[in-house]
Amino acid sequence: MVEARVAQLTGVYAVSALGRGADAQLAGALAGVPAFGPVSRFDTAARRVTVAATVPEVGTLPDELAAAIDAACRAAGLDRAQRTGCALLLAVHGGPALGAGPAPAAGAGPALGTAPAVLAGQLAARCGLSGHTRVYTSACVSASTAVADAAAQITRGDVERVVVAAGYLVESDQFALFDAGRALAVDGAVRPFSAGRRGLLLGDGVVAVVLESSTGRRRGVDPVATVVGWGRAGDAFHPCQPEPGGTGLARAVDAALRRAGLPPEAVGYVNANATGTAQSDAAEAAALRRALGGHGTRVAVSSTKSVHGHALEASGLLELVVTALALRHGELPVNAGWLGPDDSCPLNVVKDQPQKTTATHALTLNAAFGGANTALLVGVG
Template structure:
């Protein structure tokens, strides 16, 4: 196997918001406690809905303000000055400006995803902006694109941001589609799983070449060792029943990093808690990891912080980073009893570990799949 790309890609700054609060510390505390953040929705009226819970921060946060703060925080951690910011593209994963749905027709172009990304880039002093709107793989696709550009020597660094705050329109769609778990719990890979629940999530990450970070004396948080993307081309909403696209994404990420399945120490699974998706993901891991699929620790933290849609890739990258650096693996909460279709080595109790490599998986409607592989900092 040969490395695809010309240089290592490092993570030098990261900021995150979750239902557990602001910052990686708040997220880590919530993960370590293993208590789901779901509670009754008070941000908008859910009295006419089948399900009335989500994982949200208090009040009615503004997505613009949160993303501005997160991008600044990540850039500050990476010690990016004005010149470094101006030369760094912004890749933004977002459904669109939250004001879009209620804007007058003539005003809608200024509220689309591209306009929203351009405004955020201008406000935070970053370079050209690009918007990603591909639902649960939006942020992870943006991260993979950024890593590819850096590894090919096209740019020194890219700032990737993403955000989704639970709001009435998407909530209504998932509720009407009976995708939300009626019992108020997400139960990934468990018998009795009944669906997903939405959650607030937003974050920003600075990706840089090893040369650029080294020239500024920056100590990286981790290395983005590999990445992979693949499509199922199977169904608009359902994954391929054998998880073929996701398996290819995992295989590509491992090949790019020049490691084998035995080197993996943890998998942060997509694990939406739906019957078809979890079974397909299990088969994908068996295909990609072979015999190691029975031994590598796996958990889905959506059972704790909820499904953050466009922000999932960044939120769960932060989760995977904590697993890599924190000395313990996140628990697969909500588990009731084994399901023979989901025979994986699930993290069900407190597990201390310091993996050298950890994998973060995401999948989305339309059969899109991504795999991001983190390695310990060089």
């Protein structure tokens, strides 16, 4: 019998305001202490909101991405020879945010405004990945879409391994746009699914993962988790507002479950997209009930954006890493900022302290302006 091909996470690395390294992300998410503080990276004097979750000392985004890719490859036990021919899928903002962080020294790498495709090629060469590159600039579903594509390539047998990397460092342009659009929380807290939620807050995120077929196990590497299902769907309801019934996101969840061959009851945890905004959180709650039926009100749910902020294009990858590690650890992150229940979000939200679990499968969800929705289903054990 031919063994079914699967896409395993064999190496992970992440940087956020919770700290550097994958373990720091899990520890911070389980501690449930939000990492938001005053922004010192640029002038916020003219802004309604002046806080975000930023890394105190950070390099340029290209340098941080290169370091993350190297670290993920080392965690997967890949030497320079084994990186040869490996593809790089890169999720980044399509504009000048590529230059966020301190100005690079002469000759240190791409400058402000480097095109994403150029950056991907430079990172691949710098990190010894000689396979093809592909870039994703589809806003908040960029990284999760890249993971879905990588998993599809591996399970089809097109490739043995893929590196997926994603990065966003809080910068003045996107900060100003979200602030002007009154999307940022004026009370300085992200309160997903909670009564009294006021909006989102931005956060740094630089992440890289290695996805492989069973070649990782043959090298003696114990995979962190397996991407067992994925789904993508669009609802095109409104440029900025989600479809109130959550139909697009529900279709993405349905597709992920069908691909994995699992029933809704197999899902033991959902790391929700929930940004702390009134309409999007309510629509996501509706999507979970639509996709999971009665299990949608019973399954444990939280949004780790409540502690590390919204990392835009990098969100999907940062949250995938946290979800996989939490499932493997057997403890589910707290939904920070909780003030009380909201009738529009009748969910089993993880409150007060981390929740012990023996679950083997979890969903991590993302949604973007324009009605794009993604669902990744991971398994451990």
